[in-house]
Amino acid sequence: MAKKQKFTGFTLFVALIAAIGGLLFGYNTSAISGAILFLAKDFNLSTIAQEVIISVILIGALVGACFGGILTDRIGRKTTLLLTSIVFLIGIFIVMTADHITALVVGRIILGFAIGIVSLAVPLYIAEMSDPGHRGALVSINQLAITIGILLAYVVDYFYAPTGEWRSMFGIALIPAVLLFIGLFFIPETPSYLASKGDKKKALKILKKIEVNTSKSEVVLEKRSSKKMGSWKQLFHKSLRPALIAGIGISIFQQITGINIVIYYAPKIFQLAGIESATSAILATMGVGVINFLMTIVALWLIDMVGRKPLLIVGLIGMSLSLGVLGIGFLETTKATSVISIVSLMTYVSFFAISLGPVAWLIISEIYPMGIRGRAMGIAIFANWTCNYIISLTFLTLIDFLGKSGTFWFYALIGLFGLWFVIKKIPETKGKEFKEIQNYFKKKAAKN
Numbered sequence: 001m002a003k004k005q006k007f008t009g010f011t012l013f014v015a016l017i018a019a020i021g022g023l024l025f026g027y028n029t030s031a032i033s034g035a036i037l038f039l040a041k042d043f044n045l046s047t048i049a050q051e052v053i054i055s056v057i058l059i060g061a062l063v064g065a066c067f068g069g070i071l072t073d074r075i076g077r078k079t080t081l082l083l084t085s086i087v088f089l090i091g092i093f094i095v096m097t098a099d100h101i102t103a104l105v106v107g108r109i110i111l112g113f114a115i116g117i118v119s120l121a122v123p124l125y126i127a128e129m130s131d132p133g134h135r136g137a138l139v140s141i142n143q144l145a146i147t148i149g150i151l152l153a154y155v156v157d158y159f160y161a162p163t164g165e166w167r168s169m170f171g172i173a174l175i176p177a178v179l180l181f182i183g184l185f186f187i188p189e190t191p192s193y194l195a196s197k198g199d200k201k202k203a204l205k206i207l208k209k210i211e212v213n214t215s216k217s218e219v220v221l222e223k224r225s226s227k228k229m230g231s232w233k234q235l236f237h238k239s240l241r242p243a244l245i246a247g248i249g250i251s252i253f254q255q256i257t258g259i260n261i262v263i264y265y266a267p268k269i270f271q272l273a274g275i276e277s278a279t280s281a282i283l284a285t286m287g288v289g290v291i292n293f294l295m296t297i298v299a300l301w302l303i304d305m306v307g308r309k310p311l312l313i314v315g316l317i318g319m320s321l322s323l324g325v326l327g328i329g330f331l332e333t334t335k336a337t338s339v340i341s342i343v344s345l346m347t348y349v350s351f352f353a354i355s356l357g358p359v360a361w362l363i364i365s366e367i368y369p370m371g372i373r374g375r376a377m378g379i380a381i382f383a384n385w386t387c388n389y390i391i392s393l394t395f396l397t398l399i400d401f402l403g404k405s406g407t408f409w410f411y412a413l414i415g416l417f418g419l420w421f422v423i424k425k426i427p428e429t430k431g432k433e434f435k436e437i438q439n440y441f442k443k444k445a446a447k448n
Helices: 009-030 030-042 047-074 077-096 101-128 136-158 166-172 174-186 193-195 200-205 238-256 257-271 278-302 308-329 335-353 356-366 371-427 436-445
Strands: none
Touching: 009 030, 009 077, 009 136, 030 047, 030 136, 030 166, 030 200, 030 356, 047 077, 047 371, 077 101, 077 166, 077 174, 077 257, 077 278, 101 136, 101 193, 101 356, 101 371, 136 166, 136 174, 136 278, 136 356, 193 200, 238 257, 238 356, 238 371, 238 436, 257 335, 257 371, 278 335, 278 356, 308 371, 335 356, 356 371
């Protein structure tokens, strides 16, 4: 009888170090929500200038996602994270010391570039440093770190709001950036990357710290040369098409079901629902952040026990129903509308936090061959950031065009399409070696 895989302190340690990148992701995308109020005053910003400063980080993330995939495959997962921690330090320093709008925009683009890279490199690194039985929970630590970063940004903004110290709101991020830089010197490169570059001896040495039974690992089973494994031709080969569609699709649905509408526009949504006080709306938004954090902890417990696909199915059903109820609540603006909006949004975030939130990042880190995994994830995450940008730009326009109720029903309908996609295109990957997952997609491609 095979030995049962135990959860090791080594795998947890490397996951926690890498996940600091996720915390930087969450913090730097969210800190602007409070800082912009004081930036607008200090720099006399127009509405358009405010929109540019807020949204330009997404442009940087798009570029970062493109380069991140190439970098992780070419120079390694760990080295990519190390360089990105330096980029974070540069971006944070420029933003916190900015004395002109140009410096703010440049700093935000640099931060976005770093965020785009870590959104790919962190789940990729953790997935390759995890055993199959605990990979779901370990990779989901990244999503937990993102939610901690978002919540921390809300708290820091609230703390510095009375004095308007927007430089401190941005500058706090220097602490985790330094911690990430230092921590990376204490963790190794991933076995999969080392094996893809021909260093199987070192790869196996690290792998034995992660898995009890290494006989089914892709590190052991992969026989092909790194040159063939890493080619762009292989990335778009027919045998990889189902995996590419699955990864891109789940990444797109993570965004177009509306989560960042809630993250970016929660105060606005609460005000539309009749909560007129800005302070009350911000506090309600902090409540959304707390729920997101707590339910992500629940997801860590469920993801390797229940599986990825059941969580996605339940989550998408719950998200669609919550958005449907939210739309009904907006049919008439009454006192009850405020209660319905808060409950519906909290419910929506709860279902997202146990499904698309962590599972989308996990799926795209599991389904691709090791030699092209970084670039394949880069394509999926580029699609993710593109949809993030489009959704954030079109929300208020949709409100004007479809009305409040119609807009949320529209997102609910997209959620149902997402449910169909998950049922048809996403396999269960719980407890499976990378090689087993890849073989599933190869067989699926052969049938088509």
